[in-house]
């Protein structure tokens with residue numbers, strides 16, 4: 001098993017072989033490091049360190065942020081690359097639900113690895129906001145593909161992208177404090 005060490009100053013954990021002269025996180029000398037016995041198996045720790053859920057969630061948040069920005073541009077400058085910008089909004093609206101579904105699947109995977117269950121109060125809340133984000137992304141897809149473009153439609157897209165960004169952002173916020181948590185179970 002790989003030997004781990006922890007910085008006594010900032011709690012940063014690193015493989016002993018990869019530690020240089022100073023802590024990569026806070027910069028104190030390597031003498032500040034002590035041996036660290038992880039609470040979880042190496043395989044489980046490596047799976048958690050992939051951080052697949054926060055990474056994928058940022059794709060979804062990025063897509064919807066672009067939809068929001070492009071919609072604002074179309075509303076303020078209606079003639080500026082009008083066709084191209086609206087085509088981009090449509091493509092992003094098409095890819096968004098897939099990104100949200102992927103974020104939800106990796107979220108369930110991450111939660112199961114970290115907490116061994118997904119029915120705790122915080123995780124339930126995240127599933128509710130995630131589902132709301134998914135519904136919002138499907139409505140966005142529907143309106144951009146089936147309703148002809150108009151100023152009113154652009155305002156609807158703007159509102160839907162704001163709502164989606166809010167749901168996704170809340171979930172990011174709720175999740176950020178879970179990143180270091182894990183159930184101490186060796187397997």
Ligand SMILES: [Zn+2]
Nearest residue numbers: 007010023026
């Ligand atoms: Zn440190």
